[in-house]
Amino acid sequence: MAVGTISLTLKVWRQAGPDQPGRFETYRAENIPTDVSFLEMLDIVNDGLEREGKEPIAFDHDCREGICGSCGAVVNGRPHGPRRATTLCQLHMREFRDGETLVIEPFRAKAFPVVKDLVVDRSAFDRIIQAGGYVSVRTGQAPDANAIPVPKHRAERAMDAAQCIGCGACVAACPNASASLFTAAKIVQFAMLPQGHPERVRRVVAMVEAMDREGFGSCSKHYECEAACPKEIKVENITLMNREYLRAMVRED
Amino acid sequence: MLDARVPEGPLPEKWTRCQFEMKLVNPANRRKFTVIVVGTGLAGSSASASLAELGYNVKTFCLNDTPRRAHSIAAQGGINAAKNYRNDGDSVYRLFYDTIKGGDYRSREANVYRLAEISVKIIDHCVAQGVPFAREYGGLLDNRSFGGAQVSRTFYARGQTGQQLLLGAYGALMKEVKAGRVTLFPRREMMDLIVAGGRAVGIIARNLVTGALETHMADAVVLASGGYGNVFFLSTNGRSCNVSAAWRCYQRGAFFANPCFTQIHPTCIPVHGDLQSKLTLMSESLRNDGRIWVSCKPGDTRRPNDIPEEERYYYLEERYPSFGNLVPRDVASRNAKMVCDAGLGVRGGNAVYLDFRDAIAREGVAVIRERYGNLFDMYERITGSDPYKEPMTIFPAIHYTMGGLWVDYHLMSTIPGLFVLGEANFSDHGANRLGASALMQGLADGYFIIPYTMGHYLASAGPAKVAADAPEAREAADAAENRIRKLMSIRGKRTVNELHRRLGLLLWDKCGMARNEQGLREALEEIPAIREEFWKNVNIPGEPGTFNQVLERAMRVADFMEFAELMVRDALERRESCGGHFREEFQTEDGEALRDDEHFAHVAAWEYNGPDAAPRRHVEPLVFEAVKPSQRSYK
Numbered sequence A: 001m002a003v004g005t006i007s008l009t010l011k012v013w014r015q016a017g018p019d020q021p022g023r024f025e026t027y028r029a030e031n032i033p034t035d036v037s038f039l040e041m042l043d044i045v046n047d048g049l050e051r052e053g054k055e056p057i058a059f060d061h062d063c064r065e066g067i068c069g070s071c072g073a074v075v076n077g078r079p080h081g082p083r084r085a086t087t088l089c090q091l092h093m094r095e096f097r098d099g100e101t102l103v104i105e106p107f108r109a110k111a112f113p114v115v116k117d118l119v120v121d122r123s124a125f126d127r128i129i130q131a132g133g134y135v136s137v138r139t140g141q142a143p144d145a146n147a148i149p150v151p152k153h154r155a156e157r158a159m160d161a162a163q164c165i166g167c168g169a170c171v172a173a174c175p176n177a178s179a180s181l182f183t184a185a186k187i188v189q190f191a192m193l194p195q196g197h198p199e200r201v202r203r204v205v206a207m208v209e210a211m212d213r214e215g216f217g218s219c220s221k222h223y224e225c226e227a228a229c230p231k232e233i234k235v236e237n238i239t240l241m242n243r244e245y246l247r248a249m250v251r252e253d
Numbered sequence B: 001m002l003d004a005r006v007p008e009g010p011l012p013e014k015w016t017r018c019q020f021e022m023k024l025v026n027p028a029n030r031r032k033f034t035v036i037v038v039g040t041g042l043a044g045s046s047a048s049a050s051l052a053e054l055g056y057n058v059k060t061f062c063l064n065d066t067p068r069r070a071h072s073i074a075a076q077g078g079i080n081a082a083k084n085y086r087n088d089g090d091s092v093y094r095l096f097y098d099t100i101k102g103g104d105y106r107s108r109e110a111n112v113y114r115l116a117e118i119s120v121k122i123i124d125h126c127v128a129q130g131v132p133f134a135r136e137y138g139g140l141l142d143n144r145s146f147g148g149a150q151v152s153r154t155f156y157a158r159g160q161t162g163q164q165l166l167l168g169a170y171g172a173l174m175k176e177v178k179a180g181r182v183t184l185f186p187r188r189e190m191m192d193l194i195v196a197g198g199r200a201v202g203i204i205a206r207n208l209v210t211g212a213l214e215t216h217m218a219d220a221v222v223l224a225s226g227g228y229g230n231v232f233f234l235s236t237n238g239r240s241c242n243v244s245a246a247w248r249c250y251q252r253g254a255f256f257a258n259p260c261f262t263q264i265h266p267t268c269i270p271v272h273g274d275l276q277s278k279l280t281l282m283s284e285s286l287r288n289d290g291r292i293w294v295s296c297k298p299g300d301t302r303r304p305n306d307i308p309e310e311e312r313y314y315y316l317e318e319r320y321p322s323f324g325n326l327v328p329r330d331v332a333s334r335n336a337k338m339v340c341d342a343g344l345g346v347r348g349g350n351a352v353y354l355d356f357r358d359a360i361a362r363e364g365v366a367v368i369r370e371r372y373g374n375l376f377d378m379y380e381r382i383t384g385s386d387p388y389k390e391p392m393t394i395f396p397a398i399h400y401t402m403g404g405l406w407v408d409y410h411l412m413s414t415i416p417g418l419f420v421l422g423e424a425n426f427s428d429h430g431a432n433r434l435g436a437s438a439l440m441q442g443l444a445d446g447y448f449i450i451p452y453t454m455g456h457y458l459a460s461a462g463p464a465k466v467a468a469d470a471p472e473a474r475e476a477a478d479a480a481e482n483r484i485r486k487l488m489s490i491r492g493k494r495t496v497n498e499l500h501r502r503l504g505l506l507l508w509d510k511c512g513m514a515r516n517e518q519g520l521r522e523a524l525e526e527i528p529a530i531r532e533e534f535w536k537n538v539n540i541p542g543e544p545g546t547f548n549q550v551l552e553r554a555m556r557v558a559d560f561m562e563f564a565e566l567m568v569r570d571a572l573e574r575r576e577s578c579g580g581h582f583r584e585e586f587q588t589e590d591g592e593a594l595r596d597d598e599h600f601a602h603v604a605a606w607e608y609n610g611p612d613a614a615p616r617r618h619v620e621p622l623v624f625e626a627v628k629p630s631q632r633s634y635k
């Protein structure tokens, strides 16, 4: 495969810590091969900074194959950059043109305080899951795996929702910084499966409350989340979550 | 001297007997015991959750910002279990047999049998957790066959089985956090193990956000810190995977077993250039439908679709008619290397074709898309080439490490109270792991073994009662602090990555897919030189008392630099070929691995002897009562 190179100007958000002021710094990314990934491009820039004895740009990453949900930054206003259904680590530089300027900033939300540069604290997501994002089964209790059949289409729907990687792009994309897509994905996964049913009511109430408590905004149907989601989690999930919530409220009264 | 504590009795009764003979901790006393778990992959999350459910007080640590991002998340293909839902002749015994044989007769029979036995319960438990496994139209679970097996025993959730299993275990963990029985310490790196009174009683951890060193005490420590594939720099592992936690335990007295047993996965996207940071695996399930071939003409520059059928060399199908493209990983990898070394690789380079043309013609695009859609998309995203239209190109890459800390049947290391689970231990896969068996092992260890063996240990040993300011704890904290200070003071000219890459290339070259005495001896000379350069000339910008990703990496690479030497030494001493360890001097006439059961039917377990002395090699003989070791044949 023939590989070209491109050169870019980067405006990157630098912030030393949660309580420090942040600012954009400008860097040149010269002769970047178009077959490297976005994070590898940042590696190259960081390599240059390290050689000058400067602190490299901090960013979270691990698997570099779009599954762990560690990576993520807003590139020219779009969480995870311009390509649909793609995490930042899977975005390749062939998506950009020579001479472009890229503005790179962290996922911003009140519930996601900046740790450093592009790294944010997404532990609020863990606390939403703690509120009820599981089936309360103890090791050892389970019946045979085939004891309860699950219609294929429902299993598939559960799997569609379960693919969420917890990256937080949906929050960053939402004008209200709502975590509805993330939360709905988990609720719908369990709503589709018989194993999730015993705790259905309790789960939706607890998780929605946790979402509010963590300081995420509410959903006013902008649907920016779906467009930003690297795993193509659909906004229908939010509709379903709302329905589950209403049903729970009726039942609780 | 190495006592594996394998229970007496016939193979199928050993685990039941052991469970019965083990001591129990009274439920009311369990919360008085604190257990530290390092790692939140499948092994660590399942262990933390299960121990907490029993009532122990659990403290769980991981490097990532949340437990759900552990490297297990990346596993694609599936998980094995001897359910025999397909009525195709599977059984606990067959899974046991396949695993022993696949591991080239270098694993412990009793452990492997227990693993096969437990496998069925894992699937039950994960389904009950709401893991959305693939199903058939009748609503029951689907299976597929996976590298090295002739039965369909692999359960899967699209191409994201590891993700779904880990999210199941993570959910269980979060449930226990909510219940107050697990305290979570994310973004913490274990820096050292605290050993006092001859037992593991705590860890030193670095808070990766503030840089502060913390001392955590406990009655026992569970290490589930994953594998060391990143010693090769380029691998399919997540970037934070490391040997450091295991290495510290080794230096504190835990034996390290079979470090040279590393697995090369045959189907990864080939290396594209010097700036690459990791290699991406294409699930081996692709080999069920994809056909592997190269051109018969060396250095053929034609596009693959222009190469006519009669000029294609389907080398696996020709050489191994009964297993064909489904031969085990080590065999598939070595053959790819052989054809590429002969100049037959794609454009004469290091890559072979994985072609779906025939499968698409036979089954239709829709079926292939349903089976592999997300993998095809991933391939297209990375390479810019469309596998529905043109064959993929693939090449082997470092993927998994069978070696790890030595553990006995209870999964306890040579340090009492230090248990090792998942990829971090050496236990079940011998010299080669079969596909879809790592997930099974991690979850068997965490859900179904440690809850029993931990109870036995705590009931026998009692509480540790060592305070955080005990001399042993202070010494470990000082050691960590000194190491950091020393690294920060170098302020040299080389980047961490550059030195890591140098080490990795050397190992790939001399201790990778094929090894020989001369190369290994050369590596033993060269590693210390790279290490010296590292300690003289590495540059770590920033400050230690902050969020400092370069320092994190530097510490891990420093340990790889030491560990590499042990790995090479182990490869040198094992004068035979077995599984993933292929010594060129020891091969059959047609180029297959030639074992030497007379001299090497054993586990090599290395004991640390201080920084200046050579480590000591201990041996745990492997006794085969149920299966008779034979030359593996996949012809």
Ligand SMILES: Cc1cc2nc3c(=O)[nH]c(=O)nc-3n(C[C@H](O)[C@H](O)[C@H](O)COP(=O)(O)OP(=O)(O)OC[C@H]3O[C@@H](n4cnc5c(N)ncnc54)[C@H](O)[C@@H]3O)c2cc1C
Residues within 6 Å of the ligand: B038, B039, B040, B041, B042, B043, B044, B061, B062, B063, B064, B067, B069, B070, B071, B072, B073, B074, B075, B076, B077, B078, B079, B161, B162, B188, B189, B190, B191, B224, B225, B226, B227, B236, B237, B238, B241, B242, B244, B245, B281, B399, B400, B421, B422, B423, B424, B435, B436, B437, B438, B439, B440, B442
């Ligand atoms: C791309 C890929 C695909 C795979 N596909 C399959 C498959 O289909 N089927 C299969 O069976 N196997 C597969 N495997 C192998 C399998 O995923 C792993 O062997 C397994 O998940 C390891 O689990 P683990 O719990 O032992 O460790 P990991 O999941 O690696 O977890 C390690 C944990 O330890 C923590 N940790 C590490 N060091 C420290 C430290 N110093 N301090 C604190 N915490 C630390 C990490 O943060 C992490 O939480 C695959 C592997 C890869 C790379």
Ligand code: SF4
Residues within 6 Å of the ligand: A163, A164, A165, A166, A167, A168, A169, A170, A171, A181, A182, A185, A228, A229, A230, A231, A232, A233
């Ligand atoms: S819903 Fe999508 S964008 Fe939001 S956390 Fe999940 S994967 Fe990320």
Ligand code: FES
Residues within 6 Å of the ligand: A060, A061, A062, A063, A064, A065, A066, A067, A068, A069, A070, A071, A072, A087, A088, A089, A090
């Ligand atoms: S680094 Fe794992 S999703 Fe990007």
